[in-house]
Amino acid sequence: xPKRVLILNGPNLNMLGIREPKTYGSQTLADIEAMCEAxxxxxxxxxxxxxxxxxxxxxxxxxxxxxxxxxxxxxPAGYSHTSVAIRDALSAVAIPTIEVHLSNIHAREEFxxxxxxxxxxxxxxxxxxxAGYRLALEALSERLGA
Numbered sequence: 588x589p590k591r592v593l594i595l596n597g598p599n600l601n602m603l604g605i606r607e608p609k610t611y612g613s614q615t616l617a618d619i620e621a622m623c624e625a626x627x628x629x630x631x632x633x634x635x636x637x638x639x640x641x642x643x644x645x646x647x648x649x650x651x652x653x654x655x656x657x658x659x660x661x662x663p664a665g666y667s668h669t670s671v672a673i674r675d676a677l678s679a680v681a682i683p684t685i686e687v688h689l690s691n692i693h694a695r696e697e698f699x700x701x702x703x704x705x706x707x708x709x710x711x712x713x714x715x716x717x718a719g720y721r722l723a724l725e726a727l728s729e730r731l732g733a
Contacts, residue, residue: 589633590657590731592724594623595645596638597664603689611689612716619717623660626721630728632658642670649676658727659684660720667692667702674703683730685723688713 596616599606604615620636627634635656639645645666652659659682666673667688677684684707691714692699705711710726712719 589631590728591633591635591655592627592658592660592727593648593652593656594620594634594636594720595648595659595661595663596636597645597662597666598640600662600664601638601640614717619720622717623720623724626724630724632724632728632731634724642666642672646672646676649673649680649682652682653680656682657731658682660687660723660727661685661704661708662687662689662720663702663704667704668698669703671703674707677704678707683727684708685726686711686713687719687723689716689719690714 600616603611603619604613616638623636624634637648649659661684663670663673663686686702686704686708692702709730712722715722
C-alpha cells in the first residue's frame with residue numbers, strides 16, 4: 588500500500604500564474620498539483636492536493652488527516668506568519684510535515700521572516716519555486732520508507 592501524502596496550499600495560491608509572477612513564477616496551482624501527482628506516482632506515494640483561502644478549513648483538513656495520511660506538505664502562504672491555529676493543528680496530529688514556500692521568505696519583507704509552522708515541521712524548503720514541492724515529496728518518501 589502506498590504512503591499517503593496530503594499537500595495543502597494556503598491563501599492566494601489559487602492565484603498563481605497571475606499574482607506577482609516575478610516573485611511566485613508563472614506556473615499555476617494546477618500545474619504544481621499535476622507535477623506533485625506525477626512525482627508522487629514516481630515515488631510510490633498517493634498524493635492528494637487541496638487549497639483553501641480559509642484558515643479554519645486548512646485546520647480541519649489537517650485534523651482529518653490524522654490516521655489517514657502518512658505525511659503532509661504544506662505551503663501555508665500568508666498564514667505561515669500569523670497562524671498559531673495551523674501550527675497547533677499540525678502539532679496535534681504529529682504527522683511528518685514539510686513546509687514549502689515558492690519564494691525565499693527570508694529575503695522578503697521582515698514580517699515574512701518568521702513562520703509559526705516551521706517549529707513543528709520536520710523540514711522547510713523555501714526559495715526554489717515549484718521544485719520545492721518535488722523536493723518535499725522526495726524527502727517525505729525517504730522519511731516514510733516509501
